[in-house]
Amino acid sequence: MRAPFLILSLPLLAVLLASEVEARNFEQVRYALYLDPHAEVVPDLEQLAKLGDHRAQRLLGDILAERDPAGASRVLELYRQAFAGGRGEISALAAMARYLGQRPRLRQQHRAEVAEGLTRYRHDRDPVNVLATLEVFNAYPELFESAAVEHLISRYERACIENCLTLLYRGRLAEHQGNHELAESLYRQAALQDPRAIEALYRVMGKDVALKFRGFARDASPRIASLPIEVVHRIGLHLANTSNALANEWVYTRQSVIGEVEIPDAEQLAAAEAAQRAQDAMIDELDREILYWLDHAVARGYTPAMSTKASFMMAGNNRFSSEAVEHLLRQLESTETARSSAGEHYQDRVGPQRIKALWASYYMVNWLSMNPTKAHGLIRELIEEGYDDARLMEGDLYSRGLLDEPDQARALGIYEQMAERGWASAHLRIARLNTYGRAMRGDFVTAYSHARAALELGDLRAEGLVNFLEQRLPATLLEQGNAMTEQMLRNSVL
16 A cells, blocks of 8 residues: 555655755856856756746846847746746746836736736735835836835835835835826935936936936036945936937938038038037037046946946047047956956946957947957857847948948848847837938938837837937828837737
């Protein structure tokens, strides 16, 4: 009579032994990521995820969400498996909500699923559930009653000891209730502690957001030394994105004014030159504001700020020198190498592929150091390594004619292929090419449709271009562009 019992217990023993191995392997993965946030742990996590380890499913989802901007289906499925209908990792529902909250299109598509997930667990059972639920609220405030949120925030305040996000959640509640003045005030305070609050502040500033955000940055500047380094960097990044968008618009405006007549008269030329001087003065002022923040972050050894500053200077190659960017890239390389060699732990590492991509960009800039052949070689290496952004960079090479004559058709082919895979940055490139590209400029409807697609997929850099085009297209063409966006996104592999 004992044999059946022994036969039945063998699978149970196997499960218990496997669980023990999985736990050890998962801890080893976490330790590897602790030492190096770019460590190659995906194969290990894939194996653990297949065995039903909810922690591994959640962590793998987080990694893929960061590394593969177009892999939404896989990321969401991993979070879904990790949550397991409320029986697994409750924090996985929060991770899913955060991911969807950054992508308006997907946010609406999965709203019902998130709402159903909220019914699968008790929100205030413990601090983990409270925090997870507040994170879902931050992404989907319409799914909550104000009184329930107040209760959760009160529970969170009592339990939180450090790095508390109370102001962010209270700001979101005020925004949801329609009190935008209070929301902006709370976000301004929260933004001095939490980089995510900077995005929220930008969202509620409304009209003249660029001017208002610059005012916020100036007000915060006396406290720069005491601000978290992530906040310092994010403020500089937002200012840099604003500057780049304005520079593109002004270049377009100047070319349009001069190009309206075959031979501009002296008065028209003088007006254009005066406008250019005023715009150049504004750019100089913006440069000083941006570099104030980025230089402070660089001086504190924050390598993501070195990456941002290098990209910003390359975009403004007529205002900065190749020597300054080369020095910055070598500083970035040496800083990351030294920290890695010393076994120093830090989460915000740029990583070797991103550094290689920056060098490829450097060799594409119109300086004496320009070397398209070298740039192409680095890009091909990155493509072979699976660095998907490299395909877009290859498109840039063809678009700008750095390998031969400009080949916009070939560049567009690459961009469109990536756009079909759901890459927001590919849509943004197509939009910019159709807005500012000399060979194609003027197809504002196509530009608008792709800019909106980029925004729907979570690329906030597209917002300025969407606003720029909305001011120049009549309602009928805006409707046409919106229909094109909907069609493109339906056909995308999201």
